[in-house]
Amino acid sequence: MPFCAILDPAGASLEDLRGPAADLPGVEPIYWTEGPVGLVHQRASRRTRIDQPFLGDGRLCCALFEGRLDRRDDLARQLSEAGCLRAERPRPVEIVIAAFERWVEEFPRHLEGEWRALLWDRKDERLLGAAGDGEPLYEVREEGRVAVATHTEALATLSAGTPPVALPAGGLLVASRAGTEIRSV
16 A cells, blocks of 8 residues: 655645655545644545554554565564553554554664555654565655655656655664654664
């Protein structure tokens, strides 16, 4: 399920997301904004269950997830035992949120499989993006804001010719009002 996020210190709006949403494959965009961040998720069909952006409890406000988690049951059990996961049959996005709550910036190290995720951390007001094996996330930084997406086409409307850059394998994008950096995990 394709998605895109924008972090703009001046504030993100639904209008900021309409261009990227039109360039994501799918049939119906689902928008979410809060302060400096805006997220859009494109449903594959009208019959696709809408559970993203997923609003979590605790530190994490909102998450987007695409892909497959390997060893999902083992990870869910470990997170449940640590008190981070409360759902009896958690969806992958809930496991990603619980992993973030447990390990914060180290969460990608504990996820296996082909996946991509964006997390908006409400407490620290930062956007985190990471990917497992398979397809990367792409980013564009321009004029103090950063945009991250699963598809490069979604970033074309947000940049004035700046080409999207793939996040490196094992990298964690951390973006806040103070700036954006790629950290190794």
